[in-house]
Each structure stands twice: as structure tokens, then as C-alpha cells.
Amino acid sequence: MSLLPLRLHPDPVLRIKCSTVETFDEALKLLAENMIQTMNAAPGVGLAACQIGREIRLAIVDPSAGEDPQALHVLVNPEIVEDRGRVFDDEGCLSIPGITEKVARPAYVRIEAQTLEGKPFVLEGEELMARVICHEVDHLNGVLFIDRLVGLRKEKARRKLKRLARSEEAVG
Numbered sequence: 001m002s003l004l005p006l007r008l009h010p011d012p013v014l015r016i017k018c019s020t021v022e023t024f025d026e027a028l029k030l031l032a033e034n035m036i037q038t039m040n041a042a043p044g045v046g047l048a049a050c051q052i053g054r055e056i057r058l059a060i061v062d063p064s065a066g067e068d069p070q071a072l073h074v075l076v077n078p079e080i081v082e083d084r085g086r087v088f089d090d091e092g093c094l095s096i097p098g099i100t101e102k103v104a105r106p107a108y109v110r111i112e113a114q115t116l117e118g119k120p121f122v123l124e125g126e127e128l129m130a131r132v133i134c135h136e137v138d139h140l141n142g143v144l145f146i147d148r149l150v151g152l153r154k155e156k157a158r159r160k161l162k163r164l165a166r167s168e169e170a171v172g
Ligand code: NI
Pocket: 092, 093, 094, 095, 135, 139
């Protein structure tokens, strides 16, 4: 297993609508294992394939951040089929380090996805799990959490991103 380099905003790969996974082979399993290791090393609670430069509908979610093996799910071709309620809470992204803002997400979601073997399954999530699932499904559609900010929060994040970009230029 190996750690994969994370793609950071504004890398264009983060803006691509990722394509459906059709081949369920050993390479896909290895990629998922490496993504889990990369997510845990970050550490993070979710990771989408586009964040390591692969434009396919594969994401890992683990709201326990590596603490509870039961909380870890590999989602291939996930689709949100039901959502309910609305919760405002802090959200960040491994591809946008340095920014945390409150984002509205459903309090509950139900998704249909496939396993690494291509077997369909249904997964329900509430609160943080629902938030992580929505965040990762957004990634597969080229959407970032900063796109979902409104009003002053959006403006604040925009200014901070500019500042972060400038300080990166400064260090080369
Ligand atoms: Ni993210």
C-alpha cells in the first residue's frame, strides 16, 4: 500500500464530473486500499478518487476518522436516493486546507452504491455520516463545499483562499 499525493484546489481535476466505474478488478481494490491509507494519514473522514487525480466515481467515507472499522465504507458509483432535514455544521476538505466553514447538509441520506466487487448495496447515514456522504458525492460531480457557502461565509472563504494562494506563491 502507498500514500497518494492529494490534489489541492484549484487543481482542475477537482472540477471534473467523474465517470461511472464499470470494471471491478484488482486495480480498483488496490486503489481503494491506498485511498483509505491516504485518508487515514491525512487524517480525514472522507476521500474521493478525484482528490488523488483519478476521475472515477469512487469515494471512501469514515466519519470515525479511522477509530471504528464499522464506520468505514467504500462507495462505488454512489447515488443519493433520499434526503431529509437540514443541518448547519462545520465542514472542511483535504483539498482545501486552511478553510473550515458552516455548510447546510441534509440530516439524513440514503444512498445506493456498489461494492468493490460490483455488488449493489444501500447505505443510510445521519448527521456527520450524511454530511460526509454528501461532501464526497459532490466531489464526484466536481462540486466543492466552498461552492455551497452563501452570503458572508462565501465572501470570507473567497478572501481566505486568495490569501492562502498568495502565501503559497511567496514560498514558491
Ligand atoms: Ni473534500
